Amino acid sequence: MAEEEMSAVKKPVGLRGRLTARFMGFAHGKLYKAVAEQLALTEEDEFIEIGYGSGMFIKKHASHVRMAAGVDISEDMVNMANRFNRQMVEQGRADLRLGDVRDLEWPDGSFSAAGTVESFFFWPEPVACLKEVHRVLKPGGRLVIGITANKDDKRDFSKVAKQKGFALYGCDDIVGMTKEAGFRECIITRRKMGGGVVNAIIAKALK
Template identity: 35%
Template sequence: METQRTGVPPRLASCARMPEWMRHFGHPTGLLGALAGHLMALKNRKRSLSVLTLVDPRPGERILEVGFGPGLDIRRVSRAAAFVAGVDPSPVMLRQAQRRNASAIRAGKVELAPGDVRSLPFADGAFDKAFSINSAQFWPEPFLAVQELRRVLRPQGQLVLAVQPRSVGADARTSRETAEELAALLAANAFEAVTSTLKPAGRVPIACAVATKPAAPGKG
């Protein structure tokens, strides 16, 4: 499957089309956004734990999450990894995540920042792994976002993207097509060992794509 270098691939775009009351899950703002963050914290545990088996955080690793929401996955990953950074465009989510990770932030194990995935505030090759759960469908320019994620990964670093479609009528087929689009997006950015998979989650599985940044020139 080919992917677009501009705009949002069709299936990802459909995943982002939610009922009006659900728009705060994409970019939480104000009181409703704060409530959406608390709801995500309550409801998304199983999905997160399932996707994090693909991330597989390990001691010594530096890991980036894009779209950290209420900050629970940051906390989960920071228990295993050496350092975890996160970027989210929502000030509401930033405040919630900072409260949940206050001790790890003070200890220098976690760094959270407001920001856009298309312009990450990190050096080239800063991370061993990066991941995003239910955020990619809201990226206005997914190709540029993945290009930027590739930049901040070290050679042979791993990227995991996961989306559980929430559009009206979404089903297992929607998830399969979404996983294929995510994989195509990674392949279009010259990632290697690209795979797509579905994680069980009731009627609408979680669409996942995993890939590796190529080794540096001259390396094995």
């Protein structure tokens, strides 16, 4: 896979990146729904999404929360997501920033819920990143991680993981990393995606 194709997935930039983000937003509709079900967001929640891309998850599944925040490493995605969620931004209920999960700019205990869809396997130093998410969650807060490609699936993702530059994790890996980061419990749910071809992992970690 060409370098620009890899970048369009990991850090979408330019026209290719914007088109990739839009495609991923629609293609991951079932995964978005599964993550949203585990988050069970209400009007009282303050929610942060890590790697929000086009902003479609917030638009479809978090537009009703008290406050939605997020970080993404692509400036193009920041602009795209802010346009896509313009009404929330103008109402002061969305704060979508350029940033890195290793250094979230919000104070301790700022959010009741956190989510990430198809970005966890790109996180550098995942335990350190999880510790930072843990820090900004309120006591009793929850983090939901949704990934399709994983090493517990019967399909071999090792080639595509190498091509696209992401890590492969299984259920035990995610449970272990969340506990190392300070989460008290991690509940795993498996969901069939892609016409039943892929058995995705939905992990819900509780602070």
